[in-house]
Amino acid sequence: MHKFLALLILSLVVGCNNSQNLDNTNYDEPALPESGGALTNAMIGEPNNLIAMIAGDSASSAIAGQIFNSLLKYDENLGFEGDLADSWTISDDYKKITFNLKQDIKWADDEPFTCEDVLFTWKKVTDPDTRTPYGSDYQLVSSASCANNHIFIAEYDEPYAPALETWASLHILPEHLLKDENVNDTYFSLNPIGSNYYALDEWTTGQQVKLKTNPNSVHGRPLLEKKITRIIPDLSSQFMELIAGNIDLMNINPIQYSRVFPSRSELNDKVNLYKEMGNGYTYFGFNLKKKPFDDLNIRKAISYAINKEEIINGVLLGLGEEITSPYKPGTYWENKTINKISFDVSKSRELLEKSGYELNANNIYEKDGKPLAFEILTNQNKQREMTAVLIQRRLQDIGIDVSIRVIEWASFVNRFIKTGEFEAVVLGWSLSLDPDQYSIWHSSQQGPGQFNFIGYNNPRVDKLLEDGRKELNNEKRKQIYDEFSKIIYDEQPIIYLYAGYGLTAIHKKIKGVKKITPPAGVFHNEYEWYIPKKFRRNEMSL
């Protein structure tokens, strides 16, 4: 027993020495591209289904995106380029898109890829029996057909501006493997056969998903031989794994970015940091169906009382931007002419008093004996929770009594959002590439589980959103969405709080990462990344 213990301790000591030796490597040394090696990253949750249209969670689509292709994809400037399609043409009346598919392509199991696969996928995504949240976009296609083996035609009754975007986000599935299967529940969903750079190698439930290169890949062979995604549910454990060199990249938080890294130079010898505008924004939303939030003065008063700059500095340590429209700052669709509502306590009080509120003995505003008090709901997300605390403090200062409730995501959605049983929320939306915001703001989208759960209803906005979908002229479209953004900002159904930067840490041994991040993001050229042989991890230890 004692011998065994001694051995154990010895091996621990040796183990430590080993990792220290590794630390001395100079990762800045230049190296030529060479294929092979494995990149290890981490994700919080386990993918549940690699057919992305069924899964709908980000873990699943991250893995599925490595395995499947769509017809189109985004280039590095966020324009479209062919993925499974070589080229495409849009008819003069904007109602018909013809895709010329790549020829002589094979699925990973050596079966040929044809137009029938595309048609099959469209039929599945629009089939009412398929349990997918994405069906409605494709149901707008009035007829889809194959002119021959490599020409796919989609026709619409009316011009549909986001059409190309929808074809860039639909993974094409192999018909020959799925035609007799129930896509909702099939062996294929965990053992997919695709056409993209990688194919599933090995999946250890609860531990890791391992991908290997697909010899039939549409776009040729990537340099990295394997991609390993470890499932590590806790972000602070992920960060420790990054520091220990056991994972090669991860998204980090502002504290790690601007406090931990600057204070530890040995980390900067190993890891490069990338900062880019993130893909989402955080907002404070009112339940417009409840009093007193149907009153524009109250909403504006609250907006004036919230110090957005303070939130960005406090929660994001300055690593974020204020926004006035639901589009990425600096992009084409952002309405740059909107005057933002800045922190102004006296304006806020003025508006409250205009609506008939008066301060009572406890320094809380009240009207008809009813104090102005409500509850902010948010999910278990540290940044949102801290944001809520800062808002609470500012509103308390002015005389609005606010409590905070933090709830786990599933019950947050099912018990409060879907039932409309909330007063105010701190939540986020993604900043999409297409300006279409129909599903969030159109008055028809208020059913349970739909996205307009705050109950926004404005006929003019409805009209703009409908027109915007049919308008394919970018300048006219921009006018439509500029007016839409202006109305939303004037009415403050939600208060835009911030759009945070995406912060990514990538180990220096990974070469080929672009120094200047393109608009499409740091991961856009991940298929050109490589790990020089001298920096590779001993794979036996995995």
Added chain:
Amino acid sequence: MKKIIKNPMSLAGLIIISIIGVLAIFAGYLSPFDPNYININAILLSPDGTHWMGTDALGRDVFSRMLHGAQISLLVGIVAVGISTIIGIILGSVAGYYRGIADTIIMRLVDVMLSIPSFFLILAVIAFLTPSIWNIMIVIGLTSWMGVTRLVRAEFLSLKERDFVLAAQTLGASDIRIILTHLLPNSLGPIIVSTVLGVASAVLVESGLSFLGLGVQAPTASWGNILTDGKEYIQFAWWLSLFPGLAILITVLGYNLLGEGLRDNFDQNT
């Protein structure tokens, strides 16, 4: 009382509990800052002369939050155990004194409750309620009375056979009188021990719930939620994890020492 002081274990426990109790009661006077005062220019400062335990991610003073957190933790611990002890005494007395069908029902109920892992039971119940310290106290109280019930019942079973109980019965004393004046006072020792130990475990449960975000809600401080807030910054802001962790450890240790010490004393008596 003398016995407590003579026994070094219970003495140490008593001192620890008293210190923490005094700190908690006078938190309002002792805190150098308002525990909820946010200062975004003082985010995550390490401990120094001004902020003895540093500041958190919103620039709030951790020492002040720890003191106010002590109030919450002790309040939850004591009230929850109060509830469970009262339930335990009532059910245990009925079962131990009357036996028969009541005893069978109560003891099977105890078995059923004990067969469910209590922390998960509490988690499940809390998930359906609004998380607030009052709900937490009630739920912890309602799910931890089984130990006391068993203890009281066992004590009553043996005490009931004693001559003085028989004497009281012969003199025509009512059941309530016998239970309250003869049986309960004589089984007080084990009850006190289990109460003291119960506070320790209730403090732990409250910290656990707050750690999971189901306990005391922001911005109110509790040791558990200071600890969760710190989890994210553990490699960088060690003070956010160390101090609440230590506080929980020391408090639980204090109650356990006192409990164990008392148990030794009572065992010597019998």
